[in-house]
Amino acid sequence: MLTADQQLINEHAMSRNRFLRRLGIVGLWLNPVFSYFFLWAPILVLVLFSFNQSRSVASFSGFTLKWYSNILNNMMGAESAFSTELLLNAFRNSLFVGTVATAISTVLGTMIALSMARGKYKGKRLLDALLFFPVVIPEITQAISLAIFFKVVFDWFALMSGERIFPGFHTIVAAHVTFNISYVAIVVRARLADMDPQLEEAANDLGANPWQTFWRVTFPLILPGVISGALLAFTLSLDDFVITFFTSGVGTTTLPVFVYGLLKLTVTPEVNAISTIMMVLSTLFIGISLTIQGRAVPRA
Amino acid sequence: MTSWLARKRESGFLLAIPTIAWLLILFVLPLVIVMIVSFMSRGRGGVAIMPFTIEHYQRSFGIFSIILWRSISLAALTTLVCLVIGYPLAFFISTRRNRLFQQVTLFLVILPFWTNFLIRTYAWRILLGDEGTINGFLLSLGVIDDPIQMLNTQFAVLVGLVYGFLPFMVLPIYASVERFNFRYVDAAHDLGANDLRTFLRVVLPLTLPGVLAGCALVFIPSVGAFVTPDLLGGTKGLMIGNLINNQFGGSGNMPLGSALSIVMMAVVMLSLVVYLLANRRDRGA
Numbered sequence: 001m002l003t004a005d006q007q008l009i010n011e012h013a014m015s016r017n018r019f020l021r022r023l024g025i026v027g028l029w030l031n032p033v034f035s036y037f038f039l040w041a042p043i044l045v046l047v048l049f050s051f052n053q054s055r056s057v058a059s060f061s062g063f064t065l066k067w068y069s070n071i072l073n074n075m076m077g078a079e080s081a082f083s084t085e086l087l088l089n090a091f092r093n094s095l096f097v098g099t100v101a102t103a104i105s106t107v108l109g110t111m112i113a114l115s116m117a118r119g120k121y122k123g124k125r126l127l128d129a130l131l132f133f134p135v136v137i138p139e140i141t142q143a144i145s146l147a148i149f150f151k152v153v154f155d156w157f158a159l160m161s162g163e164r165i166f167p168g169f170h171t172i173v174a175a176h177v178t179f180n181i182s183y184v185a186i187v188v189r190a191r192l193a194d195m196d197p198q199l200e201e202a203a204n205d206l207g208a209n210p211w212q213t214f215w216r217v218t219f220p221l222i223l224p225g226v227i228s229g230a231l232l233a234f235t236l237s238l239d240d241f242v243i244t245f246f247t248s249g250v251g252t253t254t255l256p257v258f259v260y261g262l263l264k265l266t267v268t269p270e271v272n273a274i275s276t277i278m279m280v281l282s283t284l285f286i287g288i289s290l291t292i293q294g295r296a297v298p299r300a
Numbered sequence: 301m302t303s304w305l306a307r308k309r310e311s312g313f314l315l316a317i318p319t320i321a322w323l324l325i326l327f328v329l330p331l332v333i334v335m336i337v338s339f340m341s342r343g344r345g346g347v348a349i350m351p352f353t354i355e356h357y358q359r360s361f362g363i364f365s366i367i368l369w370r371s372i373s374l375a376a377l378t379t380l381v382c383l384v385i386g387y388p389l390a391f392f393i394s395t396r397r398n399r400l401f402q403q404v405t406l407f408l409v410i411l412p413f414w415t416n417f418l419i420r421t422y423a424w425r426i427l428l429g430d431e432g433t434i435n436g437f438l439l440s441l442g443v444i445d446d447p448i449q450m451l452n453t454q455f456a457v458l459v460g461l462v463y464g465f466l467p468f469m470v471l472p473i474y475a476s477v478e479r480f481n482f483r484y485v486d487a488a489h490d491l492g493a494n495d496l497r498t499f500l501r502v503v504l505p506l507t508l509p510g511v512l513a514g515c516a517l518v519f520i521p522s523v524g525a526f527v528t529p530d531l532l533g534g535t536k537g538l539m540i541g542n543l544i545n546n547q548f549g550g551s552g553n554m555p556l557g558s559a560l561s562i563v564m565m566a567v568v569m570l571s572l573v574v575y576l577l578a579n580r581r582d583r584g585a
Contacts, residue, residue: 058436
């Protein structure tokens with residue numbers, strides 16, 4: 001039997017609890033409203049002002065497509081660092097670097113993934129660490145270490161042979177392959193872990209040699225993983241700015257490095273228009289590549 | 301030699317050799333070189349020369365300690381803000397009962413990040429500038445008479461970092477709330493715990509792995525950020541990444557840049573160790 005005082009205290013506690021719960025529910029609804037606004041406002045503002053009549057980004061004064069036509073017609077003023085030709089050139093460079101780096105890193109990443117999944121040797125933890133560190137190391141540390149490395153190697157080469165090598169596509173591709181290998185290896189290993197090793201044993205028992213077993217059994221089964229890894233590598237390569245910035249040379253500007261040069265200067269409606277186009281293109285690209293892999297959300 | 305090779309072939313190690321070689325030459329060796337360069341003196345044009353010195357490390361922890369400290373505290377603050385925004389958001393997403401609505405809410409977090417990081421950061425220059433959208437809006441409302449300086453401040457860097465890395469916090473927490481069994485909440489209530497107690501003693505500990513992973517994923521890239529402070533911070537928001545960048549150029553100092561990046565790597569490794577220890581303790585408990 002509760003005394004009146006205890007009952008009062010109980011009721012008080014319950015009403016406070018109810019109040020807190022209501023507050024929690026309101027908070028749980030306010031937070032997404034704020035969060036989605038925070039996530040989307042910058043993007044919507046950027047798109048909006050790429051259609052603004054005046055050059056101002058302070059207020060919207062009317063709809064126009066003239067900034068887009070300026071880009072197409074190459075009219076951005078003589079002092080501008082922009083020309084449509086340079087943009088397309090940078091885009092071609094990006095595609096070239098991305099393709100070559102993806103090809104090499106997919107082969108290397110798949111090889112080490114296979115070796116670690118099926119091999120019987122010691123020291124795999126060390127290999128784990130070797131694949132793990134490129135993922136966690138700060139980008140800028142990796143960037144400057146590669147820049148210094150190339151400089152040291154090229155200086156030494158010039159001293160030995162009298163010929164000077166300059167940074168260019170080879171240095172960018174080498175750098176991209178280095179940071180891509182780990183990602184490919186991780187994705188392919190996940191796929192290999194899901195695969196039944198008995199299938200390979202069965203092929204072996206049926207008289208297939210290791211080469212036949214690989215191409216007829218293992219490879220078709222891990223192919224989705226290899227494709228996922230390759231697409232991830234290609235996306236990372238197309239998107240990379242910091243490491244490319246430190247390893248590129250004259251005339252080998254990739255798209256992100258070129259765009260950085262534009263964004264760094266000032267806010268102009270043309271830059272907003274270029275950004276909008278790139279945003280649409282990269283969203284389409286990632287959307288398509290994820291659809292190929294048959295899922296809407298990338299697996300963590 | 302042949303027998304060694306044969307044994308290695310048997311074990312499948314041979315297949316890993318090209319990749320190992322690539323990473324040793326282009327990942328490990330460059331880091332070793334940076335380590336060596338960081339102990340060398342500065343020559344003409346900023347290059348590294350003999351003799352060895354620890355001067356650059358003294359400067360890193362001496363006059364540059366302000367920027368080092370600023371980078372660490374900005375990264376910590378970014379992590380905290382991401383956690384405060386991201387935890388309820390992840391909770392909101394993973395507790396939606398309608399499957400389609402849940403996927404839409406998750407997709408709306410991920411979609412902005414399919415755009416290049418540079419462009420997403422640039423968008424904040426439009427918003428935060430003296431003649432930008434926020435100032436324009438406030439001026440037209442008459443709330444302020446003069447534009448507030450937001451661009452080229454530490455505040456701008458903080459906003460940019462939070463914006464850049466928020467999904468890294470939301471996704472792991474979302475994954476761990478998804479796995480959380482809400483019957484535990486009913487059990488805690490039945491046993492007399494109030495909401496706050498239930499949250500602190502039941503919900504939070506069980507979603508802690510996601511929180512820890514999120515914190516590591518936000519803190520690590522934030523410490524080494526280069527693009528965000530470069531585009532939004534100006535001189536007031538300079539971070540260690542920019543300082544390192546400045547050492548590579550005409551008036552630079554390569555050994556100093558190397559020392560700074562070794563220090564930064566040490567900070568990252570230290571935070572990784574803290575994460576692994578916290579994770580292990582969490583799993584052990």
